[in-house]
Amino acid sequence: MTMPFHPTRGLKRAMKDGELKLGVFVGSASAQVAEAAALAGVDYLIADLEHGERVDTISAAEIIRAAEIAKTPVIVRVPGNNVDDIAAVLDHGAIGICVPHVRTREDAERAVSYARYAPVGVRAMSPYVRAAEYSGAGWDEYWTTANEEIIVMVIVEDRIAMSNLEEIASVPGLDVIWIGVGDLSQDLGIPLQVSDPQVVDSVQRGLDAARKNDVISFTTATASVAVSREARVAQLRTLKEQGFAMLAWVDTPLLSGALGELWAGAAEAADRA
Numbered sequence: 001m002t003m004p005f006h007p008t009r010g011l012k013r014a015m016k017d018g019e020l021k022l023g024v025f026v027g028s029a030s031a032q033v034a035e036a037a038a039l040a041g042v043d044y045l046i047a048d049l050e051h052g053e054r055v056d057t058i059s060a061a062e063i064i065r066a067a068e069i070a071k072t073p074v075i076v077r078v079p080g081n082n083v084d085d086i087a088a089v090l091d092h093g094a095i096g097i098c099v100p101h102v103r104t105r106e107d108a109e110r111a112v113s114y115a116r117y118a119p120v121g122v123r124a125m126s127p128y129v130r131a132a133e134y135s136g137a138g139w140d141e142y143w144t145t146a147n148e149e150i151i152v153m154v155i156v157e158d159r160i161a162m163s164n165l166e167e168i169a170s171v172p173g174l175d176v177i178w179i180g181v182g183d184l185s186q187d188l189g190i191p192l193q194v195s196d197p198q199v200v201d202s203v204q205r206g207l208d209a210a211r212k213n214d215v216i217s218f219t220t221a222t223a224s225v226a227v228s229r230e231a232r233v234a235q236l237r238t239l240k241e242q243g244f245a246m247l248a249w250v251d252t253p254l255l256s257g258a259l260g261e262l263w264a265g266a267a268e269a270a271d272r273a
Helices: 011-016 031-040 057-070 083-092 105-115 139-149 159-163 165-169 181-187 197-212 229-242 251-269
Strands: 021-026 044-048 074-077 096-099 151-156 176-179 216-220 246-250
Touching: 011 021, 011 216, 021 031, 021 251, 031 044, 031 057, 031 251, 044 057, 044 246, 057 074, 057 083, 083 096, 083 105, 096 105, 096 176, 105 151, 105 165, 151 165, 159 165, 159 181, 165 197, 176 197, 181 197, 197 216, 246 251
Parallel strands: 021 044, 021 246, 044 074, 074 096, 096 151, 151 176, 176 216, 216 246
Antiparallel strands: none
């Protein structure tokens, strides 16, 4: 029996071993965008139910199906730390969850528990869901593989969360930490000033806490096709050297930026710039 996420076995281990994995946020609710990104060779996708354009658990399922054409794993950013949403996307076949606004150790413990079967968690059991190929056959393999391979990612994105960072990072079963600089900068009173020393220091603290606890560090990537390939490579190398093993772009600004750059070049060639 081959579960949908079996091709991704080793993804978590590869990142913990220092391999840089590159992905795309699918906030457009488009299975076509997900399929195109998967076929382009990205390492994973993140279906965005928090900020995505009408992305819900049903459209997340379509994104997961579309990505499977290239055996690309999908993590789902759920809208909150809710057991029902987490169970639904995992039952659809997501390889992991991303939980926003985790502020305490208890929040992180709940996220881990909601994503794992007993005895380490409280995820409801059903062998008849899509992730298990709608069949009870091979349940033991599914159960053990799911608990081992499902990725639990949390976003630390305000001052209270930062004050609890060490406790959050040390939660058993937590796999990835993301210091959410957008909401954090807003909470600090400096919206989107992500180069401010307070934000930069918070990101470094996140990297240090993750490294100390053998947890993966995630961040979003900003280099676009509007800059040279050399510049993009340099940015990615810098982020990897800092300790990030997981990066992602957002689909809509990526598409908009690429089209904008293409149009600017075309307009210039046509003397319309």
